[in-house]
Amino acid sequence: MTTDxxxxxxxxxxxxxxxxxxxxxxxxxxxxxxxxxxxxxxxANGISQSKFAVxxxxxxxxxxxxxxxxxxxxxxxxxxxxxxxxxxxTWTFLLIGVTWAILRWTYEQIYPYL
Numbered sequence: 461m462t463t464d465x466x467x468x469x470x471x472x473x474x475x476x477x478x479x480x481x482x483x484x485x486x487x488x489x490x491x492x493x494x495x496x497x498x499x500x501x502x503x504a505n506g507i508s509q510s511k512f513a514v515x516x517x518x519x520x521x522x523x524x525x526x527x528x529x530x531x532x533x534x535x536x537x538x539x540x541x542x543x544x545x546x547x548x549x550t551w552t553f554l555l556i557g558v559t560w561a562i563l564r565w566t567y568e569q570i571y572p573y574l
Contacts, residue, residue, distance in 0.1 A: 511535050515544065523548040 507513045514533050518526035530536060530544055 509533055509535055518544065518548045519551060523552045 514529050
C-alpha cells in the first residue's frame with residue numbers, strides 16, 4: 461500500500477510492506493538500508509568440515525575429488541594436509557598398480573585362446 465505521492469508530508473512517500481500478522485514495516489525513501497552478514501553455525505560444522513568424513517571420502521570415494529575437500533577443510537593444519545595428501549596419492553598409485561597387474565595377468569591367461 462502506498463500513500464499519495466503529491467502530499468506535502470515527507471513521510472507520505474513512505475510505503476508500507478506487510479510483515480507478520482499485526483505488524484507492518486515502514487520503508488522511507490531516504491532511510492539507509494542496513495544489512496548484516498551472518499554465518500550459519502550449521503554450515504561451519506557441516507559434514508564437509510568433519511575430519512572423519514573427509515578422510516573417509518579420500519579413501520573410499522576417490523582421492524582426486526577428496527583432495528580439494530582436504531585442502532579447503534579448516535580443521536586440518538598444513539602438516540596433516542601434507543601427510544594425508546601423500547598417503548592418498550600413495551594409496552591411489554598402489555590401487556592403479558594392482559589393477560594394472562590384475563589386467564595384465566588376465567590378458568596373459570586368455571591370450572592363447574584368442
